[in-house]
Amino acid sequence: MAQWGKLTYAQKQCLGATGKLMMDARMISEGARIGIACSGGVDSWVMLQILAMRQRILPFPVELMILHVNPGFDSTNHSPLVDWARENGISAHIEVTDHGMRAHSDENKKRSACFYCAMLRRKRLFELCGQYNLTHLAFGHTADDLASTFFMNIFKTGNVYGLSMAEDFFGGKLKVIRPLMYLEKKTIIKAAKDFQLPVWQNPCPSAGATERSRTEELLTEIYGSNKNVKRNVMRALQRWQLDLTA
């Protein structure tokens, strides 16, 4: 790892845990063309940085492409991503949409704004993967996201669903992967600071007022009850989710 100089503890943890999960879940193989879904938030920035580093140490060639779908609240806030892509020689598709406004309009009668916006984004990301012949689409979900999704699904729908680590779509033409799911958010936040990544906030009127944020608050309270609870919840869910993948 001399090629990057001395990495901090958090940076090493991110690089190591991502590589381990990519192997455990057999995420990629030679010739993979990976679309990296970047929101500008801390998780997808770290995923991008780490995948760019892993690309250089993988024993086989893979291609990377940044995909950013701006929801339209601020049509220029993605400019640091344009600069980063140029400096790191990674191709990018960046587009400004009206997804945020549509999700908060009368067009969306039944769902929460968050759900609708995410649905439009996912549809667009899948289209872009087809357009650019990408074999993989990487999302920056973390172990914390796995836990909040798991409990939110139980509380809201009575179903046991997590977030898959690697899942085939369109008859195996596209694999959705989540390389950060062995990592806790707190480590990712530290690594983002150490890498000095230019994270930006999405100025969405619904930010912080979602079903997910309420579940996260509840989990934070439960985790606070004993220092092992969080680690045990994450480990259990990671093992379960990996078993479903393998």
Ligand SMILES: Nc1ncnc2c1ncn2[C@@H]1O[C@H](COP(=O)(O)OP(=O)(O)OP(=O)(O)O)[C@@H](O)[C@H]1O
């Ligand atoms: N506007 C976007 N363009 C491209 N990909 C996105 C966008 N928003 C979210 N994603 C992808 O979906 C994942 C989960 O989305 P979510 O809204 O939970 O992320 P976030 O918390 O806003 O940002 P991040 O996960 O990057 O910190 C992101 O990690 C990223 O991979």
